[in-house]
Amino acid sequence: MAFGTGKIWMNGSFVEWADARIHIGSHVIHYGTGVFEGARCYRTQNGSACFRLDDHVVRLINSAKIYRMDSPLDREGWVRAIESTIRENNLKACYIRPIMYRGYSALGVNPLPCPVDIAVMVWEWGAYLGPEAQDKGVDVRISSWNRMAPNTFPAMAKSTANYANAALIKMEAVLDGYSEGIALDVNGFVSEGSGQNLFIVRNGVISTPPVSASILPGITRDSVMTIARGLGFDVREELMPREMLYLADEAFFVGTAVEITPIRSVDKIVIGAGQRGPVTAALHRAFFEIVSGEVPDTHNWLKWLDLDESTRNQPAGTAGANVR
C-alpha cells in the first residue's frame, strides 16, 4: 500500500487516510511540539517481522518524557496499536511512523494545556536514497548548517522540532546536487546526516560519533555496532574531525530509512575506492541476513507478526531469501 492509501490509527480508531486530519490550530503545527518514530516491518519467508519495535517504542516514550508529554499508551499499548495498524492495512512489509503530538486547545507557546494526541501511519517505502544507493553509494557534502548545540534542542529526542534543522541540511545538499548532507556539531566535530547516523572504517577500525556529538542515538547504529563487534571488529565511539571522513577507507550511513548505505564521496573527495568497501559489504550482508530471517535471531530483534495462520509460530531462520 503506497503512501496516501489505507487506514491510519488515530487516538484509538482507524480512519481513512484522506480523513486523518488535525485542526490548523493544533499546537504541533505552530510550535513543533511532536515526537515520533520510524521503524520497519520486513517480509521474510517465515512471515512479517518488525525490527527492534520495542526499542523504537521505548525511544518514542523517552522522547515524550523529555518534552513533558504523558504518553497515552504504555509500551505494550504502542506495540499493539502498531501491529494492528499493519494488520488493518494488510501489509507484509512497511515503514512504520508512530507520532505523539500536542493537539488543539489553546495557542500560547505553553503546550501543557493541549492534549497529547497519537497516531500510527504505515506505508510501503523502498530505498530512501534511491534504488542504487545501497549498492553504489551516495555523494554527500558537509552541511553549512550545524546540528543543535547542547542545551538548545535535545538531540536524544526524536522530535518534530529537530527536523527543521534536518530539513535545512537536506535542502542545501539536494539543491547542490548531493544525496545528503552531513552536519557537524557546534564544536566542529562530525555529527550525522539529516536522518541517519554514520560510520567510517580506517585501518580496519570502525568508528562512529558519540552521543555527545549531537546525534540521535540510532537503533540501526546500535545494531551495526553489535553486529560489527560480533564479527570481531574493533568498534569505537569517538569524536571525529571532518577530515577523518576524507581519509576514511570506507564510510557509510545507517538508519531505519537508509538501512546501510555506503558514502562514496564527501565534498567531492572520493572515499576509499569510491564504492562499497568490504567492511560495509560484510555489515550489510549480516544486517540483511537478520532482518530477512535467514539466520537465527540471536539478539531477539525481530517481532513476528501473525498476519495469517500459515505463518504462525514458525521460528526465524528456517527458510528464506530476502524478499524485500
Ligand SMILES: Cc1ncc(COP(=O)(O)O)c(C=O)c1O
Ligand atoms: C536525525 C537522525 N539520526 C539518526 C537516525 C537513525 O536512527 P534509527 O537507526 O533509529 O532509525 C534517524 C532516523 O530515525 C534520524 O532521523
